Structures are given as structure tokens and as C-alpha cells.
Amino acid sequence: MKPFVLESPQLRLEVPRTADTGAIFDACQDAVLQEFTTVPVPYTFQDAQMFVSQIVERGWTTGREYTWGLREPGSSLLVGMVSIRHQHRDIGFWAAAGVRGRGLMTEAVRLVADWAFADGMPDILWEGYVGNRGSAGVARRAGFTYVGEGPGLQPDRDRQHPPCWKARLAAGDDRGEKAGWPEESMPGGGPEVPAP
Secondary structure (H helix, E strand, C coil), rough: CCCCCCCCEEEEECCCCHHHHHHHHHCCCCCHHHHCCCCCCCHHHHHHHHHHHHHHHHHHHHHEEEEEECCCCCCCCCCCCEHHHHHHHCCEEEEEEEHCCCHHHHHHHHHHHHHHHHHCCCCCEECCCCCCCHHHHHHHHCEEEEEEEEEEECCCCCCCEEEEEEEEEEECCCCCCCCCCCHHCCCCCCCCCCCC
């Protein structure tokens, strides 16, 4: 598949490019991002180069995974990443520390969901490590329905499948926030865990 752009008045999603390597490297130094994602630790500049030149490109070429970088209107700076993997129809994302809490990732997830449903996907799955309130908040605000906790679909750095919160958004679902999310996934709920 040839990469394509998704956009709204708030956000532009386009394939990460070589010029984004520095922004990706900088964002992936963040301890919270490292805690709740599978990026290598320590994260090197070569990891960022490989991500752009091999992982992103291979995903688009094979149709296995489509990855977009987030940019605000009028800016070339990459401030986050969102991707959808076709095998499990699961969505993954991260935002740079400086833009969290502004609704950009929720908008990105909505854009990807709109495209996926228009393309014929019946539903999209989300999962985040237990305790990842930031990611859970994005999924909740984007209209996902919490479906439970269980081993993650994607292995972590140790090739284990850690406990994850899981949610689903179907093509015909109302996009409003749903009840039923674990209390500890809410702002101020449960143990104090920093939210990306």
C-alpha cells in the first residue's frame, strides 16, 4: 500500500520520514513512554533510524501495519505516532511528553478509526499495560468499550505477554465515552501512575 495522509483541522497524520528521526529519538528517551511501550531501552539514534527506514516502510509495503506520525497544522515537527496492525486489527500509539493532555492523540485515534471502518474493518482493538492511564484515557475518549484484562497480544521486551487492559470499538458504535472502565484507569483513580 502506498502511504496516505489523514487529517482534520486539529491534526495531520502522515508517514514518518528520515527527517523525523531526531524527533522520534528525543521522544523515546521519555521514561513514561519507555515504561508503557515496547521501544528498546536504552533507545538509540540507530533505533529511530531503523524504525523509520525498515519497520515503518516494511509495514506499509506488506500491508501488515500502517504507521502515521502526528503533526499539528502548520508544523513539520512530529509529536507522536499511531499505527494499526491488520492481523489483530489493533491500534497502538504514543505522544511526545510535551503534547500529552491536549487531545491530539484522541483525534489521531478517531481519524485512524474513521479510515479503518470506511475501509471495511468491522472493529478495532486497543490494549495498554495495566496502569497506563494515559493510553486508557485516549481509548475511552475515542469511544472504545472496555472488555476486560488479559495477556497482551504483543510481546514486551522480554518476549512475555504482560497483563493489559483491553477495549474494542466497532464500526457502528456510538463514539461517546462508555461506562465500565476500571477505576484505576481514571484520572485520580487507583495507584499513582504517570499517564502518557
